[in-house]
Amino acid sequence: MTTEPTRVAVVSDCPLFRLGLAQVADAAPDLVPTAEVGSVDDVEKHLDDVDVVLLDLQAQPSHLSAAVHRLAGQGAKVLVLCSGLQADIEPAMQAGARGCLSRQAGEQELVAAVRLIASGCAYVSAALAVRSWSDATFHLTEREKQILRLVADGETDHGIAERLGISEHTVHSHLDRLRDKIGSRRRVDLTRFAIAHDIVP
Structure with a gap:
């Protein structure tokens, strides 16, 4: 076909x-x-x-x-x-x-x-x-960097919560702030950002 x-x-x-x-x-x-x-x-x-x-x-x-x-x-x-x-x-x-x-x-x-x-x-x-992204002026907290690393590793929101010992609601709050700072809602863009800024190897 x-x-x-x-x-x-x-x-x-x-x-x-x-x-x-x-x-x-x-x-x-x-x-x-x-x-x-x-x-x-x-x-x-x-x-x-x-x-x-x-x-x-x-x-x-x-x-x-x-x-x-x-x-x-x-x-x-x-x-x-x-x-x-x-x-x-x-x-x-x-x-x-x-x-x-x-x-x-x-x-x-x-x-x-x-x-x-x-x-x-x-x-x-x-x-x-x-x-x-390089034009943006903002500061990521250490917790936000931890969450970005886990997103880049392919972790789900539930998995991130378990790994960090926090609630899934707290993970969602951090992700919302990250998406506002980075300007994208997609996980693939969060991953690209983490790689581009050496947050993950």
Whole structure:
């Protein structure tokens, strides 16, 4: 049984970059570029034939998030290419983007990100996540670091409570504070943060 290829629309206001993105998609055996356009207006005509929209616009964060919101509101799975500034990533994700990919990403990461987005997962380049975290100014307590290490080891909330001799409710409180500080609710991002900041080896 063969699976249908993932149909990719490339939206970029840079013609050369648009061509490069389409060529990467075309070279992957399970991806097929179905549209290569320079604006959101143009891609809207093709959304019925698209699984993932690759969006690369040199625009202010507010304009970029408006474009994401417009496409996501029509059911499009949007993967945004961005510079890596936190001001770019957060508004795009809040507007409905399924992921953010660094413009410095290689072909393999691009293809992997498109596949994940198409399958219903979210994706943020590790380089983007680390850069946005490094801009944050906060202090982690020793207890929060202990919990991060255990999260990175794959422990459940219940397992963390048992290991540290605290209640599961207390674990939840610490995790909520960690998620607020780091800016992500996902355990995989907590793990990435712990590795990036040498909290775990």
